[in-house]
Structures are given as structure tokens and as C-alpha cells.
Amino acid sequence: MGLKGTLAFLLVIVSTTLAIQERPCEKYGEYIRDVTNRCFYYRCMSDLSSVRRPCAPGTTVPDDYIGDYESNPQDANPCHGPNLPCGGTWTPWSEWGECSVTCGGGVQYRTRSCPAGGCTGPSEMSRACNTDPCTTIGPWSDWSACSTTCGTGTQTRTRTCSGDCADVVTEETRDCTENIFCVDPWSDWSECSVSCGVGGTRTRTRTCVGNCEGVSVTETEDCNADPPYCVSDWSEYGDCSVTCGIGGTKIRTRVCTGICDNVATQESESCAADPPYCVTDWTEWGDCSVTCGVGGTRIRTRECTGICDNVATQESESCAADPPYCVGPWSDWGDCSITCGVGGTQTRSRTCDGDCDGVSTVESRSCDADPPFCLGPWSTDVETPCSVTCGNGTKTHTRICIGNCDNVVTEEVRPCVTGVPCFLWTDWLNKDTPDTIDGGDPGGDGDYEIDLNDPCGKGNFAAMKAECRTVGTHIPHYEMYVGVDPTPLVVPCLKIPMGLVCANNNVPNGTCADFEVRFLCPNNEAFHARSRAFATVIEGGPP
Known part of the structure; x- marks a missing residue:
């Protein structure tokens, strides 16, 4: 009972006590009224005292009633109406209200009312609720001092916890490095990184222990070799600058790096080619001295420069005309060998004088009849x-x-x-429900109508088409969740990947509809091996 209910209950007790009058029980079971014009009921007690109560519900006092129990306690009952039991009637208790706290012990209430008045007992009741202790976690303390003054150590911090603290971490540890370091003396400089020339480096090091951030442990400086340059061995002499004749030069080189002032990197000497003359390629053979037949000659030449003694600059050879024969004109073509269609032949001939080996004196060709087909x-x-x-x-x-x-x-x-359908619909398939995982254990986060184990058959082509609708109500998927953004249909009824996916967390009420899917599949042995019933037959091909 709350403060409000407690005050109301005390007021009822005070007012009732003030109104009670002890009277003999002459009018047992009847009603009278007092000087304040209120009607009361006398009930005999064991000690012959009486307790005054209001008129019963549903009764009234006539306007012309004149009576006063103080002067005339034997007056008849002034209340008109049914002779009902004394006192009022409580309504049923209400449901228990919400607990005042979520943990640590609170209070919840329920109430009732007395519409006609005159009821005894409390109008409000309370009880304890949510008595489990609350878990309270304090803030982390500052990190402790580092466990070492040089190098890497550890430091910790803690926090308090009261209540259910089984899974609460109350202490943490981390590595720390104090801003203190120790360094050894520098080592001697290393040898120069180059043995000749310039541009080398040498280094020296030292050891640092502790927080060495920003502390140099390696130093490097430039150095030069002695001598301050490097040269490679001389290369072999290159080819003579001329490929034929005399008066050429040949060169050899070496590479120098570093300070190469006054260092020779190239040498040359005179050379002669082998042979000591140059000749051009032979020209093409000239025309044969005869234009027909055999017995002619032809000549070719070349040029020579340098020491050309005993070098031939002209050659000749016998030749025949090209062709080495003389032939007469071809005769007219003869008649075609067939009188219908194509594939016939006709011939012609000519004469030949000279070297006529391999010279055709007869020719044939294909010919067509008229008409040229059958x-x-x-x-x-x-x-x-x-x-x-x-x-x-x-x-x-x-x-x-x-x-x-x-x-x-x-x-x-x-x-x-053919009379044979090319594509068949599978049965409607329902693999999953929105509140289960793969249609089994509870705890699903949506309806996953996908990965349906090759609905068109193992090794078959993918489905040509997919249709999705709600189970039972048969509402097409595209009529669901119109205007919802983001859409719950994260996979909106596709043939690849096969099916539909609806996410619960995108649905306004938190749960997707239960969908079912069917697929339009090629009508072949792989599909029939899946033992599926066929619904709609599509003639000729997919829509």
C-alpha cells in the first residue's frame, strides 16, 4: 500500500469512529437516520452495543420523513428499498502494477474500489518484487607506477564491482617503459663500404636499454677509398671499323668510377680488314640472249674497291629463253562433255617447238550444261x-x-x-521460417529460402525463372513491404542465387513473413531425378 492508500484508509477509520453511536438493539435489522439526516443501520453486537452503518445500496430516505433517533430511537426504518446486507461491496483486485525498480528490491501494487461506499478493509495492497541484487561496476583506477625504472616493466589498474560480478574484469595489466634509458659507449668506426672510389659509408653503434625512443644507437658517415677511383680491366679490342679493305681502327675501353680526372678509359689502333678489298654483291643475271628456245647466254657483274688484283667483277653462263620453248596459239574450246548440269569438261590444243618437256599442249576445263543444274x-x-x-x-x-x-x-x-513441354515448375518449396534456423532450431534472424540443393536437378542448368509468395495467403513477394526502407527483401526472389532472403531486422514488426519459392526448370532427366511434382507446364520455352 502506498502513502496515498494509507492516508485514505486512516481517514475512513477516523470518520467511521466519529459516526458510531452505541444504541440498544430495538431496531435490529432495520435502518434509521441521525441528526445529520444520514441514514444508518444498527447491528447488535455481542455486548449489546451497536455499530451504525449507512443505508444499504439502492435505498433512499423519503423527503417527508421526520425522525431523530436521539429523541425517538424506536422510529421505524426510514430507508425505502430492498433490505440488503449492511455495508458496501469491493470490486475485484486489479492486476499487479509495474515494479518500482528493475533490481535490488522494489514494490508493486494492486487496488480495488468500493463504488457504493461502506466497505471495510484496505483498497490497496503491495508486495516486494525484483529482489535480485543489482550489479554495480565502479570506474577504473589510475594506472599504477611502472614496475621498473629502466627498460620495460608492467603497471596495473583496478575497479570495484558489487552484485553479480562473476564475468566482470576488475584488474588489468599492461606493459610500460619509463622515460629512462642506459646507453653504452660508441663502438669503433667500421671499414669503408667501398674498397676504391668515393661514395662509401662507415658506421658505429651503441647499445640502449630502457625507453630508447628518440635515442640514436647507430651513426653513419661518408668515406672515400684510396685511390679515390675504381677502374675495370681493359675490354678486348672491338671489331675493325671497316669490314673490308684497309684504313680502319679498332678500340678497347674500361670503366672508371669515382674521381676519374686524367684516367684513360679508351685506347685505339689501326687495322685492316680480311680480305683487304671490298666487293658488292653480284647483280641479278641479265636477260638471256635469245627470247625463244635454248642456246643463249646471260651476264652478271659486281664492283670492287681496295686491293682488287685477281678479283673477278663479271661472270657469264649459258641460258635458255624463258620459257625454253616456243608454242603456237591455243585452239578454240571444244564442246562440253555433258548436256545437263555442271561438271563436264572441254579441251583445246597448241603446238610446241624447243625444249617442250613438261609443256602442256592440251588443256581442259570444267563446263556447265544449259540449264546448269539438275x-x-x-x-x-x-x-x-x-x-x-x-x-x-x-x-x-x-x-x-x-x-x-x-x-x-x-x-x-x-x-x-513435339508435344513435349520444355520447362516445368517445381512444387512450392519452404526450407526456412523467419523465427528458426534452417526451419529447425529457434533463433532465426529472417526467412532464408535459398540454397535449395539444386532444385532443377544435380548437374542441371540453373532455373530459368523463380516465383516467391507468402505461405497460406499467397501474396506475391513484390507486393510485400512496399515503401519499407531499407527493404527487408535483401535477396528479392532471384533464380541465381536460387530463392529469396528476408531480414527480420528490416521489418517494422521485427519478423518477416514466411515465404515459399518455386523454380522453372528444364524438362530433362536431371529434373525428374529430383522426384518433384509438376504444377504448370510452359509450352515452347521460358516466359
């Missing part, structure tokens, strides 16, 4: 397969054409019907 009959339906194994296709009928078949129709395309 046609066979059209192929039959039995001989011509349909272009598809399912749905609607075409048959291509053909006929044979021999000869020059340009602009001759040898193929006709006619429609054909």
Missing part, C-alpha cells in the same frame, strides 16, 4: 527431324541440286510440334 525430289517428313525435342520447332525439307544451283531453292522450312 534437281532431285524433296525429302519426306520421316527423313526430316524436328529442330527441337520439346515445344514447337521447324523441319527443314531438302532436295538435291547438281550443277550451278545459285538461286535454286533446295530447302523449305515447315513448322513441327
Whole structure:
């Protein structure tokens, strides 16, 4: 009971005590009224005293009633109405209210009321609630002093905890380094990093212990070798500057690095080529001295510079004309060897004088008849397969054409019907529910209708199409969550990856609808091996 209820209860006790009058029980079970014009009821007690109570609910005192129990306690009952029990009636207790605290011991209340008045007992009741102790964690203390004055040590900090502190860390440790360091003397300088030339370096070091940040433990300085340059060995002499004749030079070199003033890096000497003359390539052979047949000659030349004694600059050889024969004109072409279609032959001839070995004196060529083609009959339906194994296709009928078949129709395309559907729908599949994990253990964070173990069959092509709807109500997925941003449908009914994903944390009420999925699959052995029932047959191909 709260303070408000306690005060109300005390007021009822005081007012009731002031109004009570002890009277004999002459009017037992009847009602009278007092001088304040209030109606009361006398009830006999064991000690023959009486307790005054108001008129029963539903009764009234007539306006013309004149009575006073002080002067005439034997007056008849002034209250008109049913002779109901004395006192009022409480309403049922309300539900317990919210606890005043969440931990550490609080209070919760429930109440009742007395609409007609005259009820006895409290109108409010209280009880203890949330008595489990609260967990209270204090702030971290400052870090302690470092455990060492030189080098790396440790320092700790703590905090207090009261209540359920089983999993609460109350002490932490970390490494620390004081701003103190120790260094050894510098070592001697190392040898110069180069044995000749310039641009070398040498170093010296020292050891530091402690917080050595910003403390140099290595020093480096430039140094030069003696002599202050480096030279490689001389290279072999290069080729003579001329490839033929005399008066050339050849050179050898070496590399110098460092301070190379007055250091020679190139030497040269005179040389002669081998042979000591230069000749050009031979010219092409000139024309044969005869234009037809054999028995002619032809000449070629070259130029020579340098010491050209005994160097030939001209050559000759016998030749035949090109061609080494003389032939007469070709005769007219003879008649074609066939009278229909193509693939015939016709010939012509000529005469030959001279070296006629391998010279053709007869020629033949292909020729066509007029008309230059012959046609066979059209192929039959039995001989011509349909272009598809399912749905609607075409048959291509053909006929044979021999000869020059340009602009001759040898193929006709006619429609054909297989009577076999190319694609079938799977059953509606429901792998998961929004409040479970893969349709099993509780604790799911959405509806995952994906990874459905090859719904079109192992090794089959991916589904041509996917459809998604709610279970039971059959609402299409695209009519769900219109205007919700971000959309809960994080995978919005795709054929690759297969299915749909709805995330609970994007749904206004915190839970996705339960979806089911079906797939449009190729009608083949892999699909039938999945033992799935077929719903809708799509003729010809996917929509």
C-alpha cells in the first residue's frame, strides 16, 4: 500500500469512529437516520452495543420523513428499498502494477474500489518484487607506477564491482617503459663500404636499454677509398671499323668510377680488314640472249674497291629463253562433255617447238550444261527431324541440286510440334521460417529460402525463372513491404542465387513473413531425378 492508500484508509477509520453511536438493539435489522439526516443501520453486537452503518445500496430516505433517533430511537426504518446486507461491496483486485525498480528490491501494487461506499478493509495492497541484487561496476583506477625504472616493466589498474560480478574484469595489466634509458659507449668506426672510389659509408653503434625512443644507437658517415677511383680491366679490342679493305681502327675501353680526372678509359689502333678489298654483291643475271628456245647466254657483274688484283667483277653462263620453248596459239574450246548440269569438261590444243618437256599442249576445263543444274525430289517428313525435342520447332525439307544451283531453292522450312513441354515448375518449396534456423532450431534472424540443393536437378542448368509468395495467403513477394526502407527483401526472389532472403531486422514488426519459392526448370532427366511434382507446364520455352 502506498502513502496515498494509507492516508485514505486512516481517514475512513477516523470518520467511521466519529459516526458510531452505541444504541440498544430495538431496531435490529432495520435502518434509521441521525441528526445529520444520514441514514444508518444498527447491528447488535455481542455486548449489546451497536455499530451504525449507512443505508444499504439502492435505498433512499423519503423527503417527508421526520425522525431523530436521539429523541425517538424506536422510529421505524426510514430507508425505502430492498433490505440488503449492511455495508458496501469491493470490486475485484486489479492486476499487479509495474515494479518500482528493475533490481535490488522494489514494490508493486494492486487496488480495488468500493463504488457504493461502506466497505471495510484496505483498497490497496503491495508486495516486494525484483529482489535480485543489482550489479554495480565502479570506474577504473589510475594506472599504477611502472614496475621498473629502466627498460620495460608492467603497471596495473583496478575497479570495484558489487552484485553479480562473476564475468566482470576488475584488474588489468599492461606493459610500460619509463622515460629512462642506459646507453653504452660508441663502438669503433667500421671499414669503408667501398674498397676504391668515393661514395662509401662507415658506421658505429651503441647499445640502449630502457625507453630508447628518440635515442640514436647507430651513426653513419661518408668515406672515400684510396685511390679515390675504381677502374675495370681493359675490354678486348672491338671489331675493325671497316669490314673490308684497309684504313680502319679498332678500340678497347674500361670503366672508371669515382674521381676519374686524367684516367684513360679508351685506347685505339689501326687495322685492316680480311680480305683487304671490298666487293658488292653480284647483280641479278641479265636477260638471256635469245627470247625463244635454248642456246643463249646471260651476264652478271659486281664492283670492287681496295686491293682488287685477281678479283673477278663479271661472270657469264649459258641460258635458255624463258620459257625454253616456243608454242603456237591455243585452239578454240571444244564442246562440253555433258548436256545437263555442271561438271563436264572441254579441251583445246597448241603446238610446241624447243625444249617442250613438261609443256602442256592440251588443256581442259570444267563446263556447265544449259540449264546448269539438275534437281532431285524433296525429302519426306520421316527423313526430316524436328529442330527441337520439346515445344514447337521447324523441319527443314531438302532436295538435291547438281550443277550451278545459285538461286535454286533446295530447302523449305515447315513448322513441327513435339508435344513435349520444355520447362516445368517445381512444387512450392519452404526450407526456412523467419523465427528458426534452417526451419529447425529457434533463433532465426529472417526467412532464408535459398540454397535449395539444386532444385532443377544435380548437374542441371540453373532455373530459368523463380516465383516467391507468402505461405497460406499467397501474396506475391513484390507486393510485400512496399515503401519499407531499407527493404527487408535483401535477396528479392532471384533464380541465381536460387530463392529469396528476408531480414527480420528490416521489418517494422521485427519478423518477416514466411515465404515459399518455386523454380522453372528444364524438362530433362536431371529434373525428374529430383522426384518433384509438376504444377504448370510452359509450352515452347521460358516466359
